[in-house]
Amino acid sequence: xxxxxxxxxxxxxxxxxxxxxxxxxxxxxxxxxxxxxxxxxxxxxxxxxxxxxxxxxxxxxxxxxxxxxxxxxxxxxxxxxxxxxxxxxxxxxxxxxxxxxxxxxxxxxxxxxxxxxxxxxxxxxxxxxxxxxxxxxxxxxxxxxxxxxxxxxxxxxxxxx
Amino acid sequence: xxxxxxxxxxxxxxxxxxxxxxxxxxxxxxxxxxxxxxxxxxxxxxxxxxxxxxxxxxxxxxxxxxxxxxxxxxxxxxxxxxxxxxxxxxxxxxxxxxxxxxxxxxxxxxxxxxxxxxxxxxxxxxxxxxxxxxxxxxxxxxxxxxxxxxxxxxxxxxxxx
Numbered sequence: 001x002x003x004x005x006x007x008x009x010x011x012x013x014x015x016x017x018x019x020x021x022x023x024x025x026x027x028x029x030x031x032x033x034x035x036x037x038x039x040x041x042x043x044x045x046x047x048x049x050x051x052x053x054x055x056x057x058x059x060x061x062x063x064x065x066x067x068x069x070x071x072x073x074x075x076x077x078x079x080x081x082x083x084x085x086x087x088x089x090x091x092x093x094x095x096x097x098x099x100x101x102x103x104x105x106x107x108x109x110x111x112x113x114x115x116x117x118x119x120x121x122x123x124x125x126x127x128x129x130x131x132x133x134x135x136x137x138x139x140x141x142x143x144x145x146x147x148x149x150x151x152x153x154x155x156x157x158x159x160x161x
Numbered sequence: 162x163x164x165x166x167x168x169x170x171x172x173x174x175x176x177x178x179x180x181x182x183x184x185x186x187x188x189x190x191x192x193x194x195x196x197x198x199x200x201x202x203x204x205x206x207x208x209x210x211x212x213x214x215x216x217x218x219x220x221x222x223x224x225x226x227x228x229x230x231x232x233x234x235x236x237x238x239x240x241x242x243x244x245x246x247x248x249x250x251x252x253x254x255x256x257x258x259x260x261x262x263x264x265x266x267x268x269x270x271x272x273x274x275x276x277x278x279x280x281x282x283x284x285x286x287x288x289x290x291x292x293x294x295x296x297x298x299x300x301x302x303x304x305x306x307x308x309x310x311x312x313x314x315x316x317x318x319x320x321x322x
Contacts, residue, residue: 001294006279007168010295014303039200039318118167133162134171142175142303149307150314157200157315 004114011141012109018148019102022052025155027095034091038154043082045158046091048151050077053098056105059144062121063137065108070097112137165275172302173270179309180263183213186316188256195252199315204243206319207252209312211238214259217266220305223282224298226269231258273298 001009026034026049034046043051054073060066076085117138120129129135162170187195187210195207204212215234221227237246278299281290290296 003165003275003279004168006294007165007275007299010297010300010303011172013295013300014307018307042318114164118164133167134174136171138168139171139174142171142306145303145307146175146179146310149310153311153314154318157203157318 002114008112008114008117008138011138011145015109015141015145015148016106018145018152019056022148022152022155023095023098023102025152025159026091026098029091031091033158036158038157043154045155046087046089046094047077047082048155049091049094049098050087050089052148052151053094053101054078055144055147056098057101059105059140060101060108062123062140063105063108063112064122065104069101069104073097109141117141163275169273169275169278169299172299172306176270176302176306176309177267179306179313180217183309183313183316184256184259184263186313186320187252187259190252192252194319197319199318204315206316207248207250207255208238208243209316210252210255210259211248211250213309213312214255214262215239216305216308217259218262220266220301221262221269223284223301224266224269224273225283226265230262230265234258270302278302 026045029045034049035044037044038048050073054070054077057068057070057073060068076087076089118133118136120126120135121137121140124132124135187206190206195210196205198205199209211234215231215238218229218231218234221229237248237250279294279297281287281296282298282301285293285296
């Protein structure tokens with residue numbers, strides 16, 4: 001493996017580790033448990049999972065892999081706070097969506113070369129990219145990995161309660 | 162900047178972003194606020210901050226930068242759960258320790274080349290490293306960045322309460 005490929009491989013391992021532990025945690029919960037709040041008056045687990053799923057779905061066009069699979073998630077889990085919109089999705093349905101989105105992302109990731117990772121993502125202009133070359137796919141991957149960890153840390157607070 | 166250096170630069174940016182937002186959050190709290198729990202019956206903010214500080218201090222020898230600055234933190238914030246040990250450290254003292262450790266780490270990071278980042282960290286044996294070459298400094302950096310985000314996501318739950 002080349003040095004460049006090694007850096008890509010490590011970031012993908014970190015991403016996968018976070019996706020796997022997050023998916024495993026939420027997938028193990030009952031429909032009733034998914035309605036528990038992470039802390040009094042805070043978001044419910046179902047909302048957090050939906051939020052992470054919607055953000056991952058948005059990575060598909062952002063990284064240039066194609067059209068979103070589930071743009072309808074944004075109205076429920078991004079543009080509205082928890083409880084603002086009547087939520088009809090079940091945990092079982094969300095689990096299926098989460099898995100399909102993560103499979104699509106992994107397939108997209110696997111086709112990128114090291115230089116593809118350093119290329120700009122789709123919402124940076126050419127001019128901005130000249131000034132800020134770190135606004136590339138790799139930085140997005142690192143940021144979304146932190147985002148997963150941030151919310152997983154919150155979700156895990158409900159364990160053994 | 163070479164391609165390899167670009168990958169290092171991006172991981173360091175992600176680390177710094179997480180250190181900065183975490184330090185800014187905890188540093189803004191009063192001594193009284195630092196004793197608030199992140200959720201009922203869960204760790205107090207002071208414990209989380211101490212825990213993150215101790216884990217970062219342990220990076221100094223792990224990455225080969227020298228001896229720990231504050232090994233005494235482990236008894237309070239790693240080997241014991243919150244409230245198990247009488248805690249005499251103030252928030253002001255911890256802030257100073259947090260800043261000094263992060264300065265030492267940043268200095269160490271800045272001296273590493275891309276190939277230094279791919280070299281094994283100090284607790285992997287040569288034999289294990291042959292089999293698992295991703296057990297290097299860079300992977301540690303990515304993992305600790307996720308660890309910061311994980312606990313920052315918990316700490317932020319106390320905001321605007």
